[in-house]
Amino acid sequence: MSQKGLPSRKDDYSAWYNELVKRADLAEHSAVKGCMVIKPYGYAIWEMMQQELDRRFKATGHQNAYFPIFIPKSLFEAEEKNAEGFAKECAVVTHYRLKSDPDNPGKLIPDPNSRLEEELIVRPTSEAVIWNTYKNWVQSYRDLPILLNQWANVVRWEMRTRLFLRTTEFLWQEGHTAHATLEEAMHETRQMLSVYADFAENIMALPVVKGIKSENERFAGAEETFCIEALMQDGKALQAGTSHFLGQNFAKAFDVKFAGKDGKLEYVWGTSWGVSTRLMGALIMAHSDDNGLILPPRLAPYQVVMIPIYKSDEQRAVVMEKINSIKKELEKINIRVKLDDDDSQTPGYKYAEWELKGVPVRLAMGVRDVENGVIEVVRRDKARGEEGQKTIEQIATIIEKIPAILQDIQESIYRKAIKFRTENTAKVDNYEDFKRLLDEKPGFLLAHWDGTPETEEKIKDETKATIRCIPLDATEEEGTCIYSGKPSTKRVLFARAY
Amino acid sequence: MSQKGLPSRKDDYSAWYNELVKRADLAEHSAVKGCMVIKPYGYAIWEMMQQELDRRFKATGHQNAYFPIFIPKSLFEAEEKNAEGFAKECAVVTHYRLKSDPDNPGKLIPDPNSRLEEELIVRPTSEAVIWNTYKNWVQSYRDLPILLNQWANVVRWEMRTRLFLRTTEFLWQEGHTAHATLEEAMHETRQMLSVYADFAENIMALPVVKGIKSENERFAGAEETFCIEALMQDGKALQAGTSHFLGQNFAKAFDVKFAGKDGKLEYVWGTSWGVSTRLMGALIMAHSDDNGLILPPRLAPYQVVMIPIYKSDEQRAVVMEKINSIKKELEKINIRVKLDDDDSQTPGYKYAEWELKGVPVRLAMGVRDVENGVIEVVRRDKARGEEGQKTIEQIATIIEKIPAILQDIQESIYRKAIKFRTENTAKVDNYEDFKRLLDEKPGFLLAHWDGTPETEEKIKDETKATIRCIPLDATEEEGTCIYSGKPSTKRVLFARAY
Numbered sequence: 001m002s003q004k005g006l007p008s009r010k011d012d013y014s015a016w017y018n019e020l021v022k023r024a025d026l027a028e029h030s031a032v033k034g035c036m037v038i039k040p041y042g043y044a045i046w047e048m049m050q051q052e053l054d055r056r057f058k059a060t061g062h063q064n065a066y067f068p069i070f071i072p073k074s075l076f077e078a079e080e081k082n083a084e085g086f087a088k089e090c091a092v093v094t095h096y097r098l099k100s101d102p103d104n105p106g107k108l109i110p111d112p113n114s115r116l117e118e119e120l121i122v123r124p125t126s127e128a129v130i131w132n133t134y135k136n137w138v139q140s141y142r143d144l145p146i147l148l149n150q151w152a153n154v155v156r157w158e159m160r161t162r163l164f165l166r167t168t169e170f171l172w173q174e175g176h177t178a179h180a181t182l183e184e185a186m187h188e189t190r191q192m193l194s195v196y197a198d199f200a201e202n203i204m205a206l207p208v209v210k211g212i213k214s215e216n217e218r219f220a221g222a223e224e225t226f227c228i229e230a231l232m233q234d235g236k237a238l239q240a241g242t243s244h245f246l247g248q249n250f251a252k253a254f255d256v257k258f259a260g261k262d263g264k265l266e267y268v269w270g271t272s273w274g275v276s277t278r279l280m281g282a283l284i285m286a287h288s289d290d291n292g293l294i295l296p297p298r299l300a301p302y303q304v305v306m307i308p309i310y311k312s313d314e315q316r317a318v319v320m321e322k323i324n325s326i327k328k329e330l331e332k333i334n335i336r337v338k339l340d341d342d343d344s345q346t347p348g349y350k351y352a353e354w355e356l357k358g359v360p361v362r363l364a365m366g367v368r369d370v371e372n373g374v375i376e377v378v379r380r381d382k383a384r385g386e387e388g389q390k391t392i393e394q395i396a397t398i399i400e401k402i403p404a405i406l407q408d409i410q411e412s413i414y415r416k417a418i419k420f421r422t423e424n425t426a427k428v429d430n431y432e433d434f435k436r437l438l439d440e441k442p443g444f445l446l447a448h449w450d451g452t453p454e455t456e457e458k459i460k461d462e463t464k465a466t467i468r469c470i471p472l473d474a475t476e477e478e479g480t481c482i483y484s485g486k487p488s489t490k491r492v493l494f495a496r497a498y
Numbered sequence: 499m500s501q502k503g504l505p506s507r508k509d510d511y512s513a514w515y516n517e518l519v520k521r522a523d524l525a526e527h528s529a530v531k532g533c534m535v536i537k538p539y540g541y542a543i544w545e546m547m548q549q550e551l552d553r554r555f556k557a558t559g560h561q562n563a564y565f566p567i568f569i570p571k572s573l574f575e576a577e578e579k580n581a582e583g584f585a586k587e588c589a590v591v592t593h594y595r596l597k598s599d600p601d602n603p604g605k606l607i608p609d610p611n612s613r614l615e616e617e618l619i620v621r622p623t624s625e626a627v628i629w630n631t632y633k634n635w636v637q638s639y640r641d642l643p644i645l646l647n648q649w650a651n652v653v654r655w656e657m658r659t660r661l662f663l664r665t666t667e668f669l670w671q672e673g674h675t676a677h678a679t680l681e682e683a684m685h686e687t688r689q690m691l692s693v694y695a696d697f698a699e700n701i702m703a704l705p706v707v708k709g710i711k712s713e714n715e716r717f718a719g720a721e722e723t724f725c726i727e728a729l730m731q732d733g734k735a736l737q738a739g740t741s742h743f744l745g746q747n748f749a750k751a752f753d754v755k756f757a758g759k760d761g762k763l764e765y766v767w768g769t770s771w772g773v774s775t776r777l778m779g780a781l782i783m784a785h786s787d788d789n790g791l792i793l794p795p796r797l798a799p800y801q802v803v804m805i806p807i808y809k810s811d812e813q814r815a816v817v818m819e820k821i822n823s824i825k826k827e828l829e830k831i832n833i834r835v836k837l838d839d840d841d842s843q844t845p846g847y848k849y850a851e852w853e854l855k856g857v858p859v860r861l862a863m864g865v866r867d868v869e870n871g872v873i874e875v876v877r878r879d880k881a882r883g884e885e886g887q888k889t890i891e892q893i894a895t896i897i898e899k900i901p902a903i904l905q906d907i908q909e910s911i912y913r914k915a916i917k918f919r920t921e922n923t924a925k926v927d928n929y930e931d932f933k934r935l936l937d938e939k940p941g942f943l944l945a946h947w948d949g950t951p952e953t954e955e956k957i958k959d960e961t962k963a964t965i966r967c968i969p970l971d972a973t974e975e976e977g978t979c980i981y982s983g984k985p986s987t988k989r990v991l992f993a994r995a996y
Contacts, residue, residue: 066536089594129528153650
């Protein structure tokens with residue numbers, strides 16, 4: 001079924017992505033408009049991401065908890081900017097019971113007698129319900145900080161959806177912390193941004209730019225939004241995670257105060273931070289090629305696939321014995337191995353299938369290989385025919401070599417992404433070049449901006465490019481805004497974005 | 499805050515449970531009627547349960563996936579009995595947008611223009627949306643079996659709720675499998691029941707009776723419901739997990755057919771099985787005492803708590819050095835250790851606090867203990883003052899002793915629960931005894947029943963006792979129904995239940 005070629009990235013990047021997600025068995029559209037089914041192979045990758053992130057959250061002192069999926073409308077309204085920001089995409093529960101439709105036997109309708117006095121919002125994000133809870137948990141400075149995270153589903157009604165990138169329901173984690181001081185909350189905000197960046201670069205092999213959002217792109221209800229931005233192979237940017245400094249906004253909206261050591265009452269300082277199944281989209285789009293997925297070994301459900309080659313039961317027995325013993329040895333050193341011993345498919349079919357699914361290393365072995373004590377190793381990160389893609393290794397040393405090969409693949413995928421980003425990041429100093437590059441060679445554009453929302457809005461209207469972030473490592477330099485010509489002191493990062 | 503005594507189980511079991519859940523920081527009621535907040539300590543226990551269950555599901559060949567939280571009404575209606583069974587407790591989404599209330603500045607109302615053409619049901623269980631998906635996944639016998647599980651939140655509108663035991667939203671896992679034959683589906687149904695029983699007994703230290711539900715208590719849409727039933731300390735039963743043989747009901751409702759090896763089209767056979775955060779309630783109620791939680795070591799977020807005792811900074815330094823080195827050694831052998839070095843609380847306060855939270859082993863050490871090379875060990879499973887509750891051990895050998903002590907605690911908690919169940923299970927042969935025992939010595943009652951829903955219903959109306967299950971290991975014996983006097987061939991398990 002997945003043996004036909006994918007559309008190529010060059011011909012139709014968007015079709016390539018959609019087909020790849022489907023054919024690699026990652027996800028599909030569901031019967032519910034805008035919601036996806038995450039298939040087992042896709043979910044296994046998400047589980048690997050969760051484990052890595054969860055470990056990092058706990059290592060930085062956070063605990064998991066769980067808050068309700070529903071938010072009473074009155075709570076939702078409490079932080080005005082937040083409410084305003086999400087009001088247009090909220091699923092609203094109005095009834096709590098169905099009854100038989102008197103006009104349509106066998107059909108059901110919401111029971112009018114079960115109308116809720118107060119509507120419930122399906123959480124688009126949980127600040128409201130969580131800060132309303134924190135109110136009861138915080139009396140004194142001794143109750144702070146609160147460092148919680150939750151893994152949950154959220155719903156934001158979307159008109160135009162794409163698997164993983166933009167869906168009405170998605171899975172995510174949301175950290176919500178409360179602190180005694182501005183400094184501590186700001187430290188937390190930046191710390192979690194670094195946790196995300198570390199995860200993206202070292203686990204996803206995805207280089208990211210750390211930065212601050214402009215006012216236009218800030219989270220509704222935050223004082224400051226930090227983000228990590230990644231570059232996809234079509235030159236569009238993807239926001240891969242955000243960390244918000246909430247100031248005292250939610251504390252004021254929900255009246256969360258604490259008594260300091262001096263007994264004075266003060267509002268609590270807050271942060272929130274999240275990444276979602278959107279990361280799956282980033283992972284797929286950043287690394288994969290026209291033959292399918294390319295998974296970094298640290299996130300691959302199977303790091304090694306083993307394919308036996310034989311023509312008779314006798315040959316099968318010989319090959320399988322050897323292959324099974326190698327498999328056991330690999331599993332002993334915690335390598336995730338898939339042995340594809342399905343008799344109903346040819347080796348060629350299997351090669352294409354596991355290439356499509358992005359397994360980092362393929363090992364194949366036939367009877368003659370067993371006799372000669374060798375095994376074929378194919379790396380997914382290299383192109384077909386590229387030097388080093390296919391090698392013949394000694395069976396005697398394959399076990400010790402695999403970890404190093406996996407490590408090398410992890411690094412090479414990252415290096416390739418860095419190289420791509422470097423080649424597709426340009427400094428531009430005037431609006432003509434800016435517009436030309438967006439069309440001819442899309443990517444990250446570093447340009448001067450006068451700092452006003454008006455200019456940003458106009459550039460967006462005219463070019464569809466937005467300010468992805470003001471990079472944290474931007475160097476001070478004199479310049480003039482590419483749009484207004486007004487003075488500017490540093491370059492910001494522009495791109496068209498997902 | 500939690501230093502006042504709990505209500506006693508004897509005086510008010512229900513108040514004891516509610517207070518314990520709150521004071522041990524497990525969960526609390528939220529601002530959303532019927533929904534709970536699972537607090538970090540409670541959630542950590544749930545995470546341990548999840549890990550153990552997930553490992554068992556994967557070891558039996560299952561993979562995780564994720565399906566949408568919303569079910570379009572028309573899909574929900576498709577399997578009639580299932581729809582009927584859940585219709586009265588469904589949260590219904592009718593709008594997808596809020597707008598400013600023209601009559602109330604700053605307030606929001608569902609935008610009438612965003613009314614959904616077809617209402618969405620917040621999943622009470624996912625058979626409908628999943629079988630509608632399986633329809634597209636299954637063509638031939640080669641596509642079977644499908645062995646999936648999902649970890650998710652579900653919503654069943656409840657009028658009377660209790661933390662963990664009965665909440666409008668709860669967390670659970672739901673397995674959904676599809677098979678080519680009745681036999682295979684039935685084998686799966688029974689296998690997962692065994693997985694649940696194994697988890698309950700070996701991890702939760704909770705003895706369970708495996709059985710089959712009577713028709714009245716069967717899952718809506720199933721052909722047969724298997725369950726595990728546990729006995730709580732107040733003599734009430736708690737259903738701790740169910741595994742349903744769905745026959746071809748959902749396959750027929752959603753038209754899921756496969757071509758067999760002979761090319762003939764047949765409906766697929768199905769199962770579903772689940773356990774939920776209700777298990778938290780079972781865990782708490784089965785083992786805990788009037789001083790607080792008692793956690794089996796295999797589910798305890800902290801298996802050992804260490805409490806240093808000192809009166810000066812000098813003493814503190816001496817004690818902490820020793821205690822930290824013991825902690826490190828324990829962590830090396832994967833013991834989960836909490837060191838409570840909070841200077842603002844007395845050791846006595848800490849003892850009570852960690853007793854309340856059910857940590858299996860408490861280690862305490864002062865300066866003189868360090869000098870003498872000894873450490874105090876207190877076991878949570880034994881009553882205060884009971885022999886063996888408190889012992890003095892040599893520091894030199896404490897590391898090697900702890901795993902054995904934890905293992906012994908795990909087993910002793912289980913043995914105690916078995917003993918309680920044995921003492922509170924009775925065979926009864928007439929309705930008078932049945933009613934008398936329910937009031938005087940509630941527990942499991944094994945009695946003959948004529949097999950009819952009518953009799954079951956009448957017994958329930960008159961006594962509030964229900965048939966918990968027909969035990970799988972029930973022996974064939976001649977008897978007469980305690981209610982109708984009609985003949986019966988085996989005893990079934992009655993109890994009042996949560």
